[in-house]
Amino acid sequence: MSKDYILEVSWGCPSEKWPTNGLFQFDQAKALKEIGENVVFLALDVRSIKKWRKWGLNTFEKNGIPVYEFNFPYGPLSPKYKFIIQDYCFNRAISAIEKKHGKPQCIHVHTCQQALAVSEYCRLNKIPYYITEHVWPIDMGAYVNERMKTTYKAATKVIAVSNALSQVLKDYCGIDCAVVHNIVDLNSFEYAPSNKRDDGVYRFVSAAQVEYRKGMDILVKGFSEFLKSGVKSYLTIMGDGSQLENVKKLAIELGIQDYITYTGKYERKQFAEELHRSDCFVLVSRDETFGIVYVEAMACGIPAIASMCGGPSDIIDDSNGLLVPMEDPHALAEAMKKIVNIEYDSEKIARDCRQRYNSQKIAKEIKAVLYDQGNDFGE
Structure with missing residues (x-):
């Protein structure tokens, strides 16, 4: 049996078919393992039945970490029933985990939505649980909202x-949070200045799921206004999503379709390669709790433009990019004009990024939160 292990609980585990599902959470599990923690990873995957995968409990090892994945594809159910299903999945999975590894010394769960499933188990077994929150609280109805507030407060x-x-969570249910930024796996993102092309063209790149909240429509409108300044420039949009066709239509309506390239779905390696060919990363989301892609860009020495939508304000300052108001294509166009003429120290951007967001540093900060509660994990 495993001794004194941390059970990491996520909404998914990355796979060949779904490479971004639970990616950041599994990166964190890897980083904790790398600093000497004993980790078991549990994915409670209750995504839509449209994202088909094999039902039930699946066990395997990934990067030396035991993984338990309980899949329960479901249909159009209310949040209340979704969490009943999630409770069932957790209870089935924890039984199998205990048989192999014994009870965890603590549970570190990603988002309160997943923590709903572990709180009662932790109360009954006197096991501490910690929540790393990645998403804004949203209204899921009175029953779920009250259960979430109780789960936050009991953590x-x-x-x-x-x-x-952190401020939103304090306003939502009166809790004081520790602030620890996401772990970013920077292995694919290296500073490579020699890859830049000296052809007088300024290249912007954006990468995200092309959904409303990512503001790709704002980006296209702002880029259209920027092009009127006469700067020779191109934009690459990486990612797929429900709004991609609408974004393409908007570019055609604005007459700038020849200045934009769309790659569709991408992987980290492809993103890194595109960053090495680009001069600036830009993503003007309508909301971001953090912003992994900004960090990945900066690891390559690329400055960034972001909207003041939450998380990016922790990442971007005058040394590495520009922040603009939300929902403001004109402000974005002005920032694009400005950034073209700023000479950033790309090597310093990359170096500072690695110092702030390397996996070992963030893993130690997470571990420090556990130590601060009087626990002795890893000792």
Whole structure:
């Protein structure tokens, strides 16, 4: 049996078919393992039945970490029933985990939505649980909302991934959070200045799921206004989503379709390669609790433009990019004009990024939260 292990609980585990599902959470599990923690990873995957995968409990090892994945694809159910299903999945999975590894010394769960399933188990077994929150609280109806507030308050500690999210959680249910930024796996993102092309063209790149909240429509409108300044420039939009066709239509309506390239779905390696060909990363989301892609860009020495939508305000300052108001294409166009003429120290951007967001540093900060509660994990 495993001794004194941390059970990491997520909404998914990355796979070949779903490479971004639970990616950041599994990165954190890897980082904790790398600093000497004993970790078991549990994915409670209750995504829509449209994202088909095998039902039930699946066990395997990934990067030396035991993984338990309980899949329960479901249909159009209310949040209340979704969490009943999630409770069932957790109870089935924890039984299998205990048989192999014994009871965990603590549970570190990602988002309160997943923590709903572990809180009663932890209360009955006197096991501390910690929540790292990645998403804004949303209205899921009175029953779920009250259960979430109770789950937050019963946690040994709640960690928010940005100062903006920490403040929202304090306003939402009166809890004081620790702030620890997301772990970012920077292995694919290296500073490579020699890859830049000296052809007088300024290249912007954006990468995200092309959904309303990511503000790709704002980006296209702002880029259209920026092009009127006469700067020779191109924009690459990486990602797929429900709004991609609408974004393409908007570019055609604005007459700038020849200045934008769309890559569709991408992986980290492809994103890194595109960053090495680009001069600036830009993503003007309508909300972000953190913003992994900004960090990945900066690890390559690329400055960034972001909207003041929450998380990016922790990441971007005058040394590495520009912040603009939300929902403001004109402000974005002005920032694009400005950033073209700023000579950033790309090597310093990359170096500072690695100092702030390397996995070992963030893992130690997470571990420090556990130590602060009087526990002795890893000793």
